[in-house]
Amino acid sequence: MVKLSFRRFDDSLNRTDVCMRFSEEEAPSTSYHAKAAYGLTIINLDMDDKVLDYHDTILRVRDVVILTGPTWLNDAILTFYFAYLENDKYASLRRSVSFVDASVSFLVANVAVSDVTNILEPLGLTTRRVVVFSVSNNEDVAVPEGGSHWSLLVFRKGERGGSDTFEHYDSAGGMNERAASSLAAAVAPHLGSSKAYKFDASPKGTPRQDNGHDCGLYALAVADAVCSAHELGQSGVEEEASALTRKLGKVTPEFIVDFRAELLDLVEGLSSGADTGTTLDTASSLEP
Secondary structure, three states, X not given: OXXXXXXXXXXXXXXXXXXXXXXXXXXXXXXXXXXXXXXXXEEEXXXXXXXXXXXXXXXXXXXXXXXXXXXXXXXXXXXXXHHHHHHHHOHHHOOOEEEEOHHHHHHHHHOOHHHHHHHHHHHOHHHOOEEEEEEEOOOOOOOOOOOOOEEEEEEEOOOOOOOEEEEEEOOOOOOOHHHHHHHHHHHHHHOOOOOOEEEEOOOOOOOOOOOOOOHHHHHHHHHHHHHHHHHHHHHOOXXXXXXXXXXXXXXXXXXXXXXXXXXXXXXXXXXXXXXXOOOOOHHHHOOO
């Protein structure tokens, strides 16, 4: 497995160069030029080399280099971060919060209704208070990694007899609304509720991106904020809705730039076996 190391150097122009190193025993065979978020990095690596095997999620060099430059995240990065939130950062919430990764969301949205039960039942979602889905605008089943926009769909089970709700957080406005609405309709009968649900196409405080490539980062940052607010609400520290609004207000374009860099740090820490407790703390970053 290739071991990568990421180092940043800030100069007077606020540029960032990301340097990657690899183990000598696994010599690279392919040259790859990646434009970093604030500079240019030249990486000589085999794009298929495995970087990280984490909770059944595999990241290869081709996935990790996406984090070095201004480009869309792929489904592997989203799936990895969902796994990190569920198994590490918010492991204490596993009885109340679940994540459905990009590949499963895509499958559910594009298979026959009769097949959805077989896909979702093993996930045990019926007992969860909150379920988080990634949403893609890809409608071509022949190209699973297609599409051009990511957003986030959050299911909340109604409290005290209230209606269940789907909240669609779309950093590009309503670009993915149709895809999210279709996904909600497909999964609703399999989330432990027989009640009619509400669909909130634009929840209060939804962050907005200012470019054409950071949608995936916004989706992940919102997922983190949703979990952090739920954790505060469950513990009685703060009312969940107000905590979420406050945290979403911190997801700015400047925050997203730092968040992309922090994801690189997280991958490096996990791949080296280091303690990741302080490697990436988005919830803390969202605090005033």
